[in-house]
Amino acid sequence: MSFDVRTRDPGSRARTGTLRLRHGEVRTPAFVPLATKAVVKTLEVREAAELGYDMVLGNTFHLFLTPGHELIDRLGGLHRFMRWEKPVITDSGGFQVFSMGHGTVADEIKGRAPQSSGERAGAILRIEEEGVTFRSYLDGSTRFMGPETSMEVQAALGSDIALVFDECTPFHGGRDYTARSTERTHRWLDRCLAWHAEHAPDWQVVYGIVQGGVEEDLRRASAQEVAARGTGGIAVGGTLGEDKDQMFEVVGWAMDEIPVERPVHLLGIGEVDDLVRGVALGIDTFDCAMPTRIGRHGMALVPDPERRWRVDLAKARWREADEPLLDGCPCPACAHGYSRAYLHYLLKAKEHTAMRLLTVHNLAYLQRLMAELRDAIDAGRFAAAADAVMAGAAPWELAARA
Template sequence: MSALEILHRDPNSPARAGVLHTAHGDVRTPGFVPLATKATVKGLEPRDVKALGYDIVLGNTFHLFLAPGHELIKHFGGLHEFMRWDGAIVTDSGGFQVFSMGHGTVADEIKGRAPSGTERAGRILEIAEEGVRFRSYIDGAEKFMGPETSMEIQAALGSDLALVFDECTPFHATKDYTARSTERTHRWLDRCLTWHAANGPEHQLVYGIIQGGTYRDLRDESAEAVMARGVDGIAIGGSLGDHKEQMYEVVGWNTATLGDDPRPRHLLGIGDVDDLIRGVELGIDTFDCAMPTRLGRHGVAVVPDPEKRWRMDITGKRHERSEEPLMEDCPCPVCEAGMTRGYLRYLVRHKELSGLRMVTLHNLAYIARLMADLRDAVLTDTFTERAAALRAGDAPRAGLL
């Protein structure tokens, strides 16, 4: 039985709406997952995130492994107790972070060329069948992570959803390297599942990850391989291309192969407004991305302006004397309180933490309402029209959370 209860499917697209059942509560889908990378959504308290309408956050296995360490978090009763979040938690396996540091001879192999010598100082020391040796970005100490290590850490964290350890190949990887990497990822998937079956928490759902770069045959093979395993959910990872249309094409390949498979689908690392709309249209259930919080920390507000990629940089001179809120008729706690662009600009430019926090609050509130709007549209058979309106610059409807 799938952990995802599909309530309704859009008659004109693969979009679907449902409820993902976890040990720490239900997650409404389609939904967005804010990043609590290091056991905190930067600048916010757990009660802030809950009040914005979120059911789930994401913690990162790699970063929490390096600091404060999974054993310390286990001492506090797991990640839920450590950060005082009573909703669901998904933990990324750490694969992306390990491989995003790829330099040196490893990068040479990925690119299909001879070692250059000038790149030998990379932090990844070795990618082997056993796992990956790398140097910590904190103190330079040599560390190891493999499938069993990743699952052991996630078991100690006690997350509701655990992602298997995989190699996230970059866009510039050759097809030969991508094929070999994807096959190894499938072998690692088997090892993750074996370890979890013997040692993992009973409540913890395990997601397999589709790889294969931008090569359709490899993507199809990977999707089939992941579906054939006894995973509880399916994540789409790896390089999705170098522009949006290619990304949508790659994601579409995967969801087409998944077909009517009822298991939950998660798209890793994607969160721009237009990408969320298109992702739901392609049949994705959940997304995670640093976009709303990262933009907030740089004074960039998410607004209904597709011509400017749904972004407004409030640090510009033109906002200095503005008495406008970030958005008209916005029900977020910042706009509702009457905070002006001029005030927020001053706070952000002078690095006042309250300013960074308030723009982050606005951004996450916008994304929460966007996902609620898309979910409601699927449930009411109005998705095609509503998606078109949101793409054209309509603000997400208030009151749906």
């Protein structure tokens, strides 16, 4: 593994580079689509490569539960299993495990309490130093995941990048809980690295994860602790704040402490404006369920900041709209000239084709955005390109506007 920085933006921390891994190169900064259960939902994973993506993310927790890492290993590893020849990054499973007990960040911000019960499927039973015991959301069986389990699963999957097992602390957990949890995450980091050094293939790159909640001193200390371990890369995870300004302040604290030669991944973040701000802070790779999730719910990405870069094609206003999904968009869905009325009809008819077309469009939109941002950094016009995106320019318009 190697990471080479090509260009640095003089007005920010934005940079372009190349991440070289066992299964190929990743052009950075890059968005990484989710192949959560060894598939990009509604697509074949190879279609992500056809759209221009260099890497996808597999989910350790879900693949651990089904079909099981042992089976995937026997069948030749995750790449062969899903017929993807390019790099794969796998998360640790920590976020999914702890979401069963804490709920999601959205739950916390909206005041929804998680339904934690030891009798229901998908619930945490015990959090201990060894790891976490929980009930499977699939069948209610009791399962366990700890640092060594997570690394064993990821080694069996054969991902190019494996993330260490961590606790994703809740936003409302409080400072004392966050401090104790972050310290345990650092102990788990050491156990992950010890297991990996003894058992995992030497070509698999390990990323440590920065935690610390929204406490500045804890975030900075965590970033320093993770950086001191000498991992191949560093991910910024956990609860980052209750609004975007706080989120990027928290990310900035971590970035202050991370050595510039390390590649940095921002976990679970991928809205259009988040990508622009994250790139400006020096983030190299991002992942997020947003483009595929909103596509399955009838929404397409468009250059409209006032509506969060979305148009909801399930709305009745599009029933007779003969206009294309998005003028100038080169994605397959737009290139074939499908009208908004047709896509609205497919959604109302519950045709899976609609979800597929919108997913393709959304992924193509983000891929083009990241490619244009890379070009802008290399050409010395990142600030102008970033301003143009935030003002509502489409990705393919950035070169002309900057």
